[in-house]
Amino acid sequence: MRRPFIASIALAVVLAAASSASAGATAGTDDRARPDNWVTAWAASPVVGVFIPFNPGCPAGTGLTDQTVRNVAFVSAGGDRVRIRLTNTFGQRSMRVGHATVAVQAANADVVAGTLRSLTFGGRREVTLAAGGHALSDPVQLSVAALSTLLVSVYVPGPTGPVTMHPFTAQGNFIATGDAAASPTGSGFTDLPCWLLIDGIEVRAPARVSGTVIALGDSITDTSATTGNANRRWPDDLARRLNARPGRTLSVGNAGLGGNRVLEPRPDGDFWGVPALARLERDVFSQTGVQSVILLEGVNDIGFDAGAAELIAGYQQIIAQTHARGLQIFGATLTPFGGSFVDTPQRRATWSAVNEWIRTSRQFDGVFDFAAATAMPADPFTLLPAYDSGDHLHPNDAGCQAMADAVNLRQLLP
Incomplete structure (x- = not known):
């Protein structure tokens, strides 16, 4: 085990730093985002897309065609900007994403008014995920509170073949036919018991x-x-x-x-x-x-x-x-x-x-x-x-x- 050096002078420095940090938080200076302070606010470890007999509602094994997945994600930290990591980690072929959005969840698949943002990748709305690869979106301005829930919607024209997934979520997600990524409501979405196409949400944090x-x-x-x-x-x-x-x-x-x-x-x-x-x-x-x-x-x-x-x-x-x-x-x-x-x-x-x-x-x-x-x-x-x-x-x-x-x-x- 690594042992920190403890001495009276070191303790004094730590206490002073703690006092300063506390004062900064009270004054509000600690709540400002730093330009380079990006952190992982949500993550889900990906696995290969296969049919699971005891989780039959997840289409990862067969893949998607002309469908939008709306993933529901509880974020551990907030910030003023967001970027999303799309995944094709276990895909056997490249996959085109036609449209992706992020929004704050109101309830179920409904969006809080005024929070829906379309994502771009190198300035473009569409992106191709290489087999075995992923894509990181451009940062989008969105005020996100710590311990809030985001909706990340991803539309794929398909057919995709098997889709990288996270199978057991304790979280209801949603899926719809066609490009519903910009839909402000849950109309047309049905239940989905897995996370698909995403494995990370990053925020520019305080x-x-x-x-x-x-x-x-x-x-x-x-x-x-x-x-x-x-x-x-x-x-x-x-x-x-x-x-x-x-x-x-x-x-x-x-x-x-x-x-x-x-x-x-x-x-x-x-x-x-x-x-x-x-x-x-x-x-x-x-x-x-x-x-x-x-x-x-x-x-x-x-x-x-x-x-x-x-x-x-x-x-x-x-x-x-x-x-x-x-x-x-x-x-x-x-x-x-x-x-x-x-x-x-x-x-x-x-x-x-x-x-x-x-x-x-x-x-x-x-x-x-x-x-x-x-x-x-x-x-x-x-x-x-x-x-x-x-x-x-x-x-x-x-x-x-x-x-x-x-x-x-x-x-x-x-």
Whole structure:
């Protein structure tokens, strides 16, 4: 673990800086955007577009023809300008985007009057996404409040072939026939259970937002078992805590993927995504403004009987690569799974060994003990009933809040 040098003079400097930052926030100077202060306000890790039997309403596997997707995204930070990242990461051929817009959500697929903006790419309304590539829109002037929701609409003439997606969202999205990107209402849109065609929203943030923390994980970070359309994932709760604090803060990007593993691809479906070790560059290091990472992943590896030593070796590689980029990385202990379908004596032993290493190895820049925050006091292997979604594996809304509350903001913002 990297240790900050602490001395009386250093402490005095920190306190003075904190006082100055607080005064600046009160005076309003900290609320002004800096020209170069772009951060990731929302992110969704992409996966290959395939048909998912238990998520049949998502057309990613068959693709789109003459359709508009209206994605709904809860942003962790606000600002005065916005730019959108379109994705064709897993596309097998180039794809033309005919029209794209961004707006503030009123409700469902309806737009707040006066907020709809057409996007351009190098000054042009249309853009072609290369197979395996993405496109970043030109900045558009739009006042966005932290913890608000944006609608990002993308029209594709098609046929596109399979479309890069994020399959499990806990968020209702929308789709319509034809070019409905500029529609101010939800008329003609129907429900869509996945995010399509986008994987990032960036804002030019106020000066007090000094960067982005990326939450790297699996379904417990992604969406699973939280209330739909309520933004109750633990990274959302962390964003609320960060936004509420005075002075310097961070935006939050969610790099969680349901079913994802650290070490190996899942053998039971490509829609679980490539393993964490194979998506660091795209989902973490390339995120605009990234300063730090919180790693909470490994339960699915344990569920496929990975051993503690190999999982720890995977963590060490993630730590090494993150530090090589000059970023901080914080380890979160794996939450309990006693009584779930994952639970066996051998897997409990692996879980215990892995969490003990996270707590004591001193290889992370800090540790957030999510396991202790969510477990029954007398049974560390089992989720507290008040935090159990019902499957004894995934924390519910209250459990996610407990996890977010276990993040030491003073460590996260040294």
